[in-house]
Amino acid sequence: MLDSVLVWIEKNRRAWLDDLKQWLNIASVSAVSAHDNDTAAAAEWAMSYLRGVGLNVRRIATPRHPCVLATTPDDLCPPGAPTILFYGHYDVQPPEPLEKWISPPFTATVRDGKIYARGASDDKGQVFCHLAALMAWRQIAGEIPLRLMVLLEGEEEIGSINLADVIKDHVDELKTARVLIVSDSNQFAPGIPAITTGLRGLVYYQIELTAAAEDLHSGVYGGAVANPANVLTQMLGRLHDSQGRVAVDGFYDDVVLPEESIRRQWAELPFDENEFVRRLGVPQVSGEAGFSTLERRWCRPTLDINGLTSGYQGPGAKTVLPCSASAKVSMRLVPNQNPDRISTAFERCLAVLKPPGVRLTLTRLNATPAAVTQIDSPAITAAAAALEIGFGKSPVFMREGGSIPVVNWFKELLGIDSVLIGFGLPDDNLHAPNEKFDLNCLYSGIRTAAALYDRLGGI
Amino acid sequence: MLDSVLVWIEKNRRAWLDDLKQWLNIASVSAVSAHDNDTAAAAEWAMSYLRGVGLNVRRIATPRHPCVLATTPDDLCPPGAPTILFYGHYDVQPPEPLEKWISPPFTATVRDGKIYARGASDDKGQVFCHLAALMAWRQIAGEIPLRLMVLLEGEEEIGSINLADVIKDHVDELKTARVLIVSDSNQFAPGIPAITTGLRGLVYYQIELTAAAEDLHSGVYGGAVANPANVLTQMLGRLHDSQGRVAVDGFYDDVVLPEESIRRQWAELPFDENEFVRRLGVPQVSGEAGFSTLERRWCRPTLDINGLTSGYQGPGAKTVLPCSASAKVSMRLVPNQNPDRISTAFERCLAVLKPPGVRLTLTRLNATPAAVTQIDSPAITAAAAALEIGFGKSPVFMREGGSIPVVNWFKELLGIDSVLIGFGLPDDNLHAPNEKFDLNCLYSGIRTAAALYDRLGGI
Numbered sequence: 001m002l003d004s005v006l007v008w009i010e011k012n013r014r015a016w017l018d019d020l021k022q023w024l025n026i027a028s029v030s031a032v033s034a035h036d037n038d039t040a041a042a043a044e045w046a047m048s049y050l051r052g053v054g055l056n057v058r059r060i061a062t063p064r065h066p067c068v069l070a071t072t073p074d075d076l077c078p079p080g081a082p083t084i085l086f087y088g089h090y091d092v093q094p095p096e097p098l099e100k101w102i103s104p105p106f107t108a109t110v111r112d113g114k115i116y117a118r119g120a121s122d123d124k125g126q127v128f129c130h131l132a133a134l135m136a137w138r139q140i141a142g143e144i145p146l147r148l149m150v151l152l153e154g155e156e157e158i159g160s161i162n163l164a165d166v167i168k169d170h171v172d173e174l175k176t177a178r179v180l181i182v183s184d185s186n187q188f189a190p191g192i193p194a195i196t197t198g199l200r201g202l203v204y205y206q207i208e209l210t211a212a213a214e215d216l217h218s219g220v221y222g223g224a225v226a227n228p229a230n231v232l233t234q235m236l237g238r239l240h241d242s243q244g245r246v247a248v249d250g251f252y253d254d255v256v257l258p259e260e261s262i263r264r265q266w267a268e269l270p271f272d273e274n275e276f277v278r279r280l281g282v283p284q285v286s287g288e289a290g291f292s293t294l295e296r297r298w299c300r301p302t303l304d305i306n307g308l309t310s311g312y313q314g315p316g317a318k319t320v321l322p323c324s325a326s327a328k329v330s331m332r333l334v335p336n337q338n339p340d341r342i343s344t345a346f347e348r349c350l351a352v353l354k355p356p357g358v359r360l361t362l363t364r365l366n367a368t369p370a371a372v373t374q375i376d377s378p379a380i381t382a383a384a385a386a387l388e389i390g391f392g393k394s395p396v397f398m399r400e401g402g403s404i405p406v407v408n409w410f411k412e413l414l415g416i417d418s419v420l421i422g423f424g425l426p427d428d429n430l431h432a433p434n435e436k437f438d439l440n441c442l443y444s445g446i447r448t449a450a451a452l453y454d455r456l457g458g459i
Numbered sequence: 460m461l462d463s464v465l466v467w468i469e470k471n472r473r474a475w476l477d478d479l480k481q482w483l484n485i486a487s488v489s490a491v492s493a494h495d496n497d498t499a500a501a502a503e504w505a506m507s508y509l510r511g512v513g514l515n516v517r518r519i520a521t522p523r524h525p526c527v528l529a530t531t532p533d534d535l536c537p538p539g540a541p542t543i544l545f546y547g548h549y550d551v552q553p554p555e556p557l558e559k560w561i562s563p564p565f566t567a568t569v570r571d572g573k574i575y576a577r578g579a580s581d582d583k584g585q586v587f588c589h590l591a592a593l594m595a596w597r598q599i600a601g602e603i604p605l606r607l608m609v610l611l612e613g614e615e616e617i618g619s620i621n622l623a624d625v626i627k628d629h630v631d632e633l634k635t636a637r638v639l640i641v642s643d644s645n646q647f648a649p650g651i652p653a654i655t656t657g658l659r660g661l662v663y664y665q666i667e668l669t670a671a672a673e674d675l676h677s678g679v680y681g682g683a684v685a686n687p688a689n690v691l692t693q694m695l696g697r698l699h700d701s702q703g704r705v706a707v708d709g710f711y712d713d714v715v716l717p718e719e720s721i722r723r724q725w726a727e728l729p730f731d732e733n734e735f736v737r738r739l740g741v742p743q744v745s746g747e748a749g750f751s752t753l754e755r756r757w758c759r760p761t762l763d764i765n766g767l768t769s770g771y772q773g774p775g776a777k778t779v780l781p782c783s784a785s786a787k788v789s790m791r792l793v794p795n796q797n798p799d800r801i802s803t804a805f806e807r808c809l810a811v812l813k814p815p816g817v818r819l820t821l822t823r824l825n826a827t828p829a830a831v832t833q834i835d836s837p838a839i840t841a842a843a844a845a846l847e848i849g850f851g852k853s854p855v856f857m858r859e860g861g862s863i864p865v866v867n868w869f870k871e872l873l874g875i876d877s878v879l880i881g882f883g884l885p886d887d888n889l890h891a892p893n894e895k896f897d898l899n900c901l902y903s904g905i906r907t908a909a910a911l912y913d914r915l916g917g918i
Contacts, residue, residue, distance in 0.1 A: 237696025
């Protein structure tokens with residue numbers, strides 16, 4: 001039966017693409033209230049699609065953006081089929097800076113075999129692979145091979161602020177699942193599909209420094225009162241040492257490195273550093289001394305400034321002494337680092353660095369631990385087989401530098417493990433202008449999802 | 460005759476205020492091209508007013524904003540009257556951040572005896588004191604007591620980029636002046652008029668750091684490529700030492716401190732540091748160790764960040780690794796520091812601090828040396844007498860932290876000294892939201908200008 005499903009998937013490429021475009025054109029930017037109607041519309045779009053498959057679909061309201069929960073009716077799957085949970089998100093990152101997009105972020109556009117739009121890869125495009133696979137199974141087999149629950153949220157890009165509550169409110173239902181499937185990660189490289197077995201965590205802060213009540217003339221007052229912009233650079237500029245290590249006391253205390261055997265496997269992956277440098281457009285790689293580029297991304301914690309704002313930012317020279325300066329600063333955490341301990345260490349560090357002439361306000365916007373998953377479970381074996389069917393090649397086991405906080409919550413709240421099976425590519429421009437998803441990845445992803453459901457039906 | 464002029468000035472308070480409001484309501488922001496028509500209109504307004512006084516008025520075109528040059532016809536001044544040059548500027552700073560203005564920056568509004576508008580004090584309000592005094596002399600005496608040339612420019616806030624050329628083109632005419640009068644500075648404090656005998660210079664840079672071609676996901680790439688925002692803080696954060704001194708090699712090499720006697724005079728000025736702290740809203744004063752607040756502002760060089768820009772600056776958390784980070788950085792110079800030497804030292808310092816993973820672009824936007832003027836000239840004596848008439852109190856001799864670059868050029872190109880006779884107050888919010896000019900200063904300033912022309916007529 002899977003063979004017929006795969007043939008039908010190939011026959012309907014144009015239809016899948018048209019459907020995905022509709023979803024991508026809905027500007028579901030969860031961080032921006034002005035887009036709340038769009039975010040709601042993107043949820044509705046998914047609900048309608050899932051109803052088309054034949055699932056029972058509920059809209060679960062939250063104080064911000066709704067979740068979608070779809071379950072498989074008894075008559076739509078074989079008796080005794082295993083229960084599996086699929087998680088994805090329908091919200092997207094803000095598209096700014098808009099002027100850097102070649103085609104508008106919410107007018108999905110195909111160029112050179114890729115579809116460009118905000119959310120194309122993160123995560124609508126990857127979620128859609130599963131929706132399409134379900135549709136194909138339903139159309140060809142009249143049923144789907146397993147008792148699937150689909151849970152989609154609309155707040156992943158703003159820290160999944162209500163998802164834990166939603167999981168808790170539906171814990172009896174959700175904990176019937178034997179495993180969690182997530183497609184919100186990448187292949188290792190084009191033609192090298194991968195299963196992701198580890199994710200970094202995230203602690204994110206907004207930092208505000210203020211001094212005078214208003215902006216001042218930098219000639220009249222410069223040198224006599226603290227300049228928050230000067231102070232901000234002095235404080236943040238001390239958060240790394242000369243070896244690229246994070247200079248926050250205790251930051252590395254709990255870090256656990258992967259086993260030597262894993263690091264050796266990674267060293268053998270076909271990673272082309274010259275190509276990496278060329279693709280990103282950087283002068284060279286750069287980072288913590290003593291670690292490879294893959295290790296720096298996969299198993300080392302970081303501290304990065306995500307935004308800086310102060311004073312005059314327009315054209316030309318304005319001789320202003322800014323009254324405030326702010327920064328967004330985030331830390332990526334690795335396994336065994338505790339977000340609260342790291343937060344405490346970070347806040348203490350800034351309090352020590354702060355001179356007396358300014359006021360400091362710290363707001364924590366996010367705190368998620370890292371995640372690692374097992375490699376040798378039946379579900380991972382099924383996923384590996386599915387990737388081989390979908391992409392024609394057996395996958396490698398890798399980690400990912402980004403975070404999928406919910407993976408931790410599902411483990412904590414439901415006690416289930418995750419299978420992170422990503423269809424994206426490293427150059428998909430996630431969270432950046434010109435985000436894209438290769439059509440090749442889209443169609444291989446749909447095939448893989450179809451095969452995965454087939455294989456998981458037998459575990 | 461002066462007495463009659465002063466009486467008439469008092470009688471016409473309402474008219475002066477109405478005239479000044481008209482000028483202030485013209486948004487002559489020289490830095491922003493969208494305001495070019497406004498800037499031209501502000502020049503026209505001044506020309507029309509000067510024609511009303513009876514002067515011969517010319518519009519001198521430049522590649523950017525025009526100068527206004529008005530001269531006194533023979534029949535409008537006594538035979539043998541001395542030739543004096545008055546300089547001012549009709550352009551203003553950008554008004555941003557707009558949301559911090561209580562009344563709109565280009566709708567001049569009187570509250571509590573003060574007129575609020577961008578340019579109220581810097582410099583339209585102060586220039587207007589002179590225009591009004593000329594009008595008063597003409598109305599009451601039928602002539603003005605000296606052969607005055609009025610030169611107004613529209614590019615002071617963007618570095619007076621064409622003024623030197625204008626001076627050179629009219630050097631024969633302008634060099635007939637015996638002294639330059641400038642009102643673009645402050646009184647020492649309310650009720651304490653002052654003559655400013657020194658100004659700091661300015662070197663201003665735009666700094667750009669770039670790494671990747673586009674913004675990247677901070678999870679996927681964080682730790683493996685340079686983050687320009689991190690690097691910017693590391694570089695700029697090292698430009699001061701722990702004593703608040705500028706940590707640029709050679710920065711202090713040429714600094715000349717004022718004589719001990721001058722520093723003692725300053726120490727005796729009625730400067731209330733608690734009031735200063737309270738007025739500015741800062742937690743405390745702050746700056747270079749070993750110097751008083753007045754010294755830090757008047758005779759010590761500084762380095763200040765005027766603006767910072769990088770990455771995501773909107774609400775909430777965006778996990779972006781910015782592809783660029785930029786800053787506006789300026790240095791205030793004191794007598795004997797050479798702007799070109801300081802520029803070279805600064806550029807060398809940043810080149811040394813720059814790590815290999817980023818690209819650095821430096822653009823110098825301004826370079827002006829400091830200025831000091833003599834205290835015991837006939838013109839300064841006349842100015843002191845005029846301030847005593849206008850404000851009812853003899854002035855103190857102070858310095859000013861800001862720059863009036865043109866003062867140097869008039870000295871270099873015409874060989875004439877300046878009299879800096881300012882009517883503003885230290886809390887006028889120059890270059891900041893809610894710029895204002897006390898009506899008391901306005902009327903005292905008009906009286907002072909009228910008296911100054913009387914006294915200068917006799918030197």
